Amino acid sequence: xxxxxxxxxxxxxxxxxxxxxxxxxxxxxxxxxxxxxxxxxxxxxxxxxxxxxxxxxxxxxxxxxxxxxxxxxxxxxxxxxxxxxxxxxxxxxxxxxxxxxxxxxxxxxxxxxxxxxxxxxxxxxxxxxxxxxxxxxxxxxxxxxxxxxxxxxxxxxxxxxxxxxxxxxxxxxxxxxxxxxxxxxxxxxxxxxxxxxxxxxxxxxxxxxxxxxxxxxxxxxxxxxxxxxxxxxxxxxxxxxxxxxxxxxxxxxxxxxxxxxxxxxxxxxxxxxxxxxxxxxxxxxxxxxxxxxxxxxxxxxxxxxxxxxxxxxxxxxxxxxxxxxxxxxxxxxxxxxxxxxxxxxxxxxxxxxxxxxxxxxxxxxxxxxxxxxxxxxxxxxxxxxxxxxxxxxxxxxxxxxxxxxxxxxxxxxxxxxx
Ligand code: BGC
Numbered sequence: 001x002x003x004x005x006x007x008x009x010x011x012x013x014x015x016x017x018x019x020x021x022x023x024x025x026x027x028x029x030x031x032x033x034x035x036x037x038x039x040x041x042x043x044x045x046x047x048x049x050x051x052x053x054x055x056x057x058x059x060x061x062x063x064x065x066x067x068x069x070x071x072x073x074x075x076x077x078x079x080x081x082x083x084x085x086x087x088x089x090x091x092x093x094x095x096x097x098x099x100x101x102x103x104x105x106x107x108x109x110x111x112x113x114x115x116x117x118x119x120x121x122x123x124x125x126x127x128x129x130x131x132x133x134x135x136x137x138x139x140x141x142x143x144x145x146x147x148x149x150x151x152x153x154x155x156x157x158x159x160x161x162x163x164x165x166x167x168x169x170x171x172x173x174x175x176x177x178x179x180x181x182x183x184x185x186x187x188x189x190x191x192x193x194x195x196x197x198x199x200x201x202x203x204x205x206x207x208x209x210x211x212x213x214x215x216x217x218x219x220x221x222x223x224x225x226x227x228x229x230x231x232x233x234x235x236x237x238x239x240x241x242x243x244x245x246x247x248x249x250x251x252x253x254x255x256x257x258x259x260x261x262x263x264x265x266x267x268x269x270x271x272x273x274x275x276x277x278x279x280x281x282x283x284x285x286x287x288x289x290x291x292x293x294x295x296x297x298x299x300x301x302x303x304x305x306x307x308x309x310x311x312x313x314x315x316x317x318x319x320x321x322x323x324x325x326x327x328x329x330x331x332x333x334x335x336x337x338x339x340x341x342x343x344x345x346x347x348x349x350x351x352x353x354x355x356x357x358x359x360x361x362x363x364x365x366x367x368x369x370x371x372x373x374x375x376x377x378x379x380x381x382x383x384x385x386x387x388x389x390x391x392x393x394x395x396x397x398x399x400x401x402x403x404x405x406x407x408x409x410x411x412x413x414x415x416x417x418x
Pocket of ligand 1: 124
């Protein structure tokens with residue numbers, strides 16, 4: 001009998017421990033003193049945008065748990081870059097492989113299962129940038145197929161017409177192509193939100209050249225933000241000369257902030273003048289910058305984006321590769337970066353991100369940088385959170401606790417009877 005009481009007490013303790021931690025996490029996306037209610041999301045980069053999935057991620061492909069992790073952190077949007085052009089016939093009728101459609105369907109549905117909105121785009125269509133005129137028809141037929149295929153999907157699926165037009169895809173050509181692509185998409189998707197951005201890699205400086213259909217109010221305009229480029233892309237293998245930028249910091253000085261404000265305000269003023277909503281579809285700092293600088297920059301840019309009512313949403317570049325907020329095996333969060341994006345995330349509590357302090361952060365996990373810098377950022381993780389390794393969060397552990405409890409009761413009862 002005594003043993004039984006002890007076991008029941010122990011089980012109740014475990015359950016109430018889990019439940020109290022579960023319910024104490026804030027569930028709301030909007031910060032106190034912050035009226036931002038737009039989308040907060042992340043790019044699932046380096047997967048379906050690679051020539052074949054897994055090629056850029058050591059064989060890892062998108063799994064259920066990617067969406068589970070993203071949703072449990074508190075994001076509500078995922079942008080999925082897709083290299084459709086690598087999975088379609090090179091010549092007319094440019095048919096997209098059925099098996100690739102199946103794969104993308106599965107990925108989108110996993111996101112929906114976690115109540116996430118999903119953006120799909122056409123990404124890395126480099127041949128189009130080099131030879132726009134000979135690839136125009138293929139671009140349009142790709143959209144014809146994609147838009148017909150997903151016409152019955154909920155409006156939580158959003159189409160972005162093309163990632164980062166550049167090169168020979170000039171403003172004149174791009175303005176024609178985007179209009180024709182929108183006309184095709186609208187045949188079967190009259191109410192779906194569409195995203196379109198300017199040339200020059202979706203640069204704010206090219207916004208003035210962008211010509212959009214006048215009569216379509218459900219178009220959101222995207223821009224990408226990586227300034228100062230020598231800081232955000234230091235050590236990036238695909239940017240020649242970027243090793244010389246290693247060690248560059250972003251300290252949050254007034255002049256550094258002013259430079260960001262200046263470019264950002266170009267987008268905001270354009271949106272006001274053109275009565276458009278804006279989407280910051282990519283921003284991020286590559287892994288070789290010092291962690292505290294990455295956090296300061298990301299916090300500043302994200303906060304800046306959220307301070308304007310013209311902003312429809314943002315998606316950080318990216319989830320679990322070189323710019324990532326998690327390691328590729330999804331074991332560890334970089335909680336400093338996560339907190340710079342979602343300060344009210346259920347997975348982290350951060351204080352004092354803007355006030356200089358002498359405390360050095362002791363962030364768990366994915367800080368692969370070497371060397372040191374003077375920290376001006378301090379973190380306090382909730383004690384209960386820091387006691388447990390980053391592998392599991394309480395939200396993830398709760399179902400396990402609930403499962404273990406009845407099993408323990410069953411076996412205890414059997415032992416007592418014996
Ligand atoms: C590209 C990625 C690149 C990122 C940052 C994206 O638009 O598709 O390959 O890593 O920008 O440069």
